[in-house]
Amino acid sequence: MTDVIVRPPKPVPALTGHAVRAFLRNPPAAFFTLAFPLAFLIIVGAIVGDATTGEGARVTQFLVAPFAVFGVAQASFTMVAVDTAVLRESGVLLRLRAAPVPAGAVLAARLCASAFAAGSAVLLLAFAGVLAYDVEIVWNKLPALLVTLALGVACCAALGVALASSVRTVTATQALAQGILIPLAFVSDVFIVDADLPRPLEIIGSALPLKHLALATAETFHPGGGAGFSPGHLAVLAAWTIAGVLVARRRYGWRPRGLGAGPAVAETTDPVRTRLSAPQERHRDSPVALLGGQISYALLGMRRDVLSVFFAVVFPGLLLALFPTVFGDARISGLTMAQYLVASLTAYTVAVTAYVDMPEGLAGARSAGVLKRLLGTPLPFGAYVAGRMCAALLTALLSGALLGVVGIGFLGVRIEPARLPAVLLTVLLGSLCFSALGLALAALLPRARSLVAVTLGTLLPLCFLSDIFVVGDQPLPRAVTTVADVFPLRHLLQALLAATRPDGTGSGFAWEHLAVVAAWALVALAVARRRRAGLI
Template sequence: MTTQLDPPPVATSPPPVTRRRPGMWTLVAVLAAHGVRAFLRTPVAALFTLGLPVLFLVIIGALFGNEIVEPRQGIRVAQFFTPVLAVFGVAEAAFCVLAVDTALLRERGVLLRLRGTPVPPWAVLAARVCAAAVFALLAVVLVIGLGVLAYDVQLIGRTALAATVTVLLGVACFAALGVAVVSLVRSSTAAQAFTNGILIPLAFISDVFTISERTPTWLETVGWVFPLKHFANALADAFNPFLPGNGFAGDHLAVLALWTVAALAVARRRFRWAPTGDGRSPAPVRGGLSTSTASEVLPRSLRRGRPTPWASVAVQVGYALRVLSRDGTGVFFAVVFPVLLVALLPALMAETGEARTEAAQVMLPAMTAYGVAIVCFVTIPSGVAEARERGVLRRMRGTPMPEWAYVAGRVGAMGAVVATIAALSTTVAVTGYGVDVRPARLPALVAVLAIGTGCFGALGFALLGLARRGQTVTAVALGTLLPLGFISDVFVVGAQMPAVLATVGDVLPLTHLVHALDDTLAGTAGSAPAWGDLAVLAAWGAAGLIVVAVTARRATLIR
């Protein structure tokens, strides 16, 4: 009896797995999520976009109160300044952060590489815009939410649709402007300087940082030309319970739409995906040390032979100034911004020539002190922190140059920039508003500036020893200094502050530097200096040096 065996099974390969190409909007969502995560890893951007509007709301509410202006409906003052601060957050996210982030991606070649993928170009830009829009809307939610919960801001049902449309159109307008800026500038540094240099001065003449209702006619006209004022007024109208109707400000929205169309036209015509050559790419490596690193840590005279210590310091001062000159944002906030406010604010605060002279007399020491603090506590320490993070300071130990020469070079650069700020601010106040600065007081002024530079420089290096990452140094320094300017007679002068804020301002050094400079500039030859203020500055400087000594002993300042 025979049986028929089944044939052996034939080995077959599994059927190929077919994956569908994700849809375009899925790609946009994925790229937008990457942009959101990148934003969250940048504390400075988060501080300016989300922290500053909330911080301004708290400080303005503390300084000027939140009185009831209409008892029957319970309408308070915050009902009118809360929405315009939300506008500032939208502009920061959709204009400044988007422009800088996109320019940086282009500078690093990321945009060019993305063009070699199946992702269409429009999806890449749409994802960056969506990421910026997320944080712009989050800024609105945070500011308005805090206003509702803490300051009794009322949401008006009949104007809710108008407020929503206004915010969305504002986001679209400033996002389009941000992409247009990227299409016009050649580097991320230029994008930083341009966006902040435009937005912050406009905020003072666009009913965002409202200082006075007596704005000169020509500044009022300039404000109406640009979209920020229309955005602020349109959203403020939607939150104004005394205005009838549905809250749509058709004229303001039309201007926003026109700016959006114009910006999109510029971006469509001029946008470039490839780096333009202004971004500094890493230099070729020679013998394990790149030429860019060698230029950072080795002066040319050191490569020829051992120089004198003072020659090393002089070279490091020059190098620090060159690095700062290439940082558009640092130059703007440290030098241009204080001088610009000395030129601009007296015209906004007063009508007559005599009143403007008095206002300039007040603003000159305030803005000079603020410039000193920015340079010594933020700009120079942030640059040192970035060099440390790149390993430049560690590699410096393998060169003949001593570490103290590097630090002394940065301190010398602080002094040079502080002198420039003081000279420019004084020139503007004297020539523009007739402020009387007596030559006999100049030696005392130099002494006060030297003490202030030493104080904030010591505190900046102390922060370097305590914070590890460069972004942390910048975020902590700015997060400390910007609110301090509102309670230290810098941005707000003569206001009656709550006792807690007044005490904090009296303890910290910025107020004392402002008062010392004011006493020096307003005094006569032979008058007594502000010994009490100088003593506080010296005490804070000594405390900073103690922290520097402790962190240097632990080798955390360089490493």
């Protein structure tokens, strides 16, 4: 009888397939790589319409390249950096090192997976551009596009591995990766093309590789003759690739370095779970003490999730500091850029803390079995949920206060003290509304990953449709504003603008907008109450 020899699968394809599946099962990564650039293209395309350049080409011809570059950078820099740190801190890299897998195969698989994600983003945007906006693929420049994207992926991936190799923990890697990429996109001709930047920001953008990737990619979409290669920009990308490889080679390690592996570890050490292990003490706590304890636990969990803190607190502050510098004396709705941004970014913070972060934490506790065990303790379920909602409100108030301090202290923003009650009421009602919407979605969606995909996938497009993030100086089409008027985010913004306008009259309460926000809160609370079993 002949022995059958079973050949093991080749390591690079097998590990690449595993990494690609992990990417597709990670809603935040897939959203920021694929859906976010596409949403940006759709919204900006709706704003510019059929506008043309001085050369007669449609403006939309030049939108695909910068948004595709963001998808490429998100896939090959952020995703590679975070995944490498997660695999290292969870011990997976160390186990792979002990397995008969070549060391280079592990890194090659991550690079191939990032190339797949980056290529998917480019194809998706190009497909949408051709179908919806008459974007022309310049076929004679296609080889240049492929070479540029390949070098861009290699450069960003090398820098991502270098970042993960230089940082000890997953949470720090997540925060640094997003904290570097998103602000850099605003000064690198990605989110804002051909902006008249202050000299220091222009120097920073020109020194770092993202701007060179954006300019080289934009050249391959420019109609006209030539091969489309940009030797100068490609040389800068190659130099940064070599630098990233050298740093990664020197600093790369297989053993865990930090004390935790990010949000997953924070969930396993949830202080709520620890407190619930001693239910005999609950009957001695007053309702106020119960609520205070749950608020403290929820805030502790949020502090451990560095990425949530970044997007809720740090990111709005960066935009407030960056936009007035980039746009100068531009005015929106009769207000200075800084005056408008204090209101719009406060609305964003209210929504992201209550609608994204709060239900995500609740869904994580549900997946870990915390909420089921909660039913066997004297702690009321309502106190647990109220603690999460109050923590979201406090975070929004803290971020709004920081925005106000920065705006008033450095950017000439004015907020009348007599209108502070209107500001506080608006933030309170807005946080209640979006917390209720988050609860309703958590009750309707049983899987935490599906919940994050839905909350992010609805909030960020609504931020653009509702003028939270203002794109350009042209008003949105009437059909878009009609859709935005149905949802509460635009009304929350208008209420905050009414409460913070320095030239307004009265007490600042925009009752018609607050009524819409309150109506959404009541409907969402009714849904969450009806589907309460789904929360557990």
